[in-house]
Amino acid sequence: MSVITENWQQQSAANKKKYKNWLQRVQRNKVLKQLPALHEEAFAQIDCLNCAACCKNYSPRFKTPDIKRISKHLKLKESVFIDTYLRLDEEGDYVVKQTPCAFLGEGNACSIYDVRPSDCARFPYTDEDVLLKRMNITLKNAEFCPAVFYVLEKLSNC
Template identity: 35%
Template sequence: MITDLIQIRRLGEQKRGENERFRRHLKTHDFVERRLRHLAEETEAQVDCTECANCCKVATARLLARDVDRLAKLLRLPEARFLKEYTTKTEDEGLVLKRDEATGCVFLSGNECTVYETRPASCRDFPHMLRGSASLQAKMWDFKDRAVYCPIVYNTLEAWKVETGFSPAAK
């Protein structure tokens, strides 16, 4: 199990091509989804997200209307003011929490989420290996990017490759 974020970044970048081949491998081969979910659960149980918090530093957090409602209530702010002070709109992802390139999400303090109990659904479900409604095949599109910064994704993909008999060398 690799959890060092510098190594994860280096290996995740090195394996981008391999992880894309693995996505295609899963598309064209039979696998037991229950078994892959079990491996993802095992990996997740071994990683302490409170020690890592890397997704809060490097990724954007998308917001649904109910996230806005809950966070505005938590902060005791009118919705319009919450939207102005804490959110921004992006072309690709729509409404997201504001973030800073150096320190990450507007609600991150050190490694701690200051709105943890009320964090957006996209944060609760992250890295979307076990949670979320999309099929595994659909989720695979994002995993080669997330394997560059998330230890859970990187290590789970490695375990899945062994489980499904994927050969990294094969084109």
């Protein structure tokens, strides 16, 4: 039976302390070997187009290569792209000016999917060491991303 249920968000909130304790004492190398398979398993059951909470509520960082690539794709000067879509956040990173993301289209599809920022392409980091290295990000992501919840549930119940 799948750990994904209708109330996964409530379960994630209730299990936050369990996840934090697990992340603090995890055997990194053992878990890193499991992540790719668990990532695939999670996304075999979860369709991001049914959710898009990441695009609706948060912003990726737009790094210089992302800005160059997306500007070229949109046929905009980099400065125009930045002025139109981005702002600097508290950490000095470029992020979207608005939520939901201006590139979130009909049916929760990304209108720049093929050239999306690297943060978007890598999200939710369930197949890489970021899941273990950046505990606060992982715990936050588990609150709004069912794939992170799925992977944490599977790993923390082993």
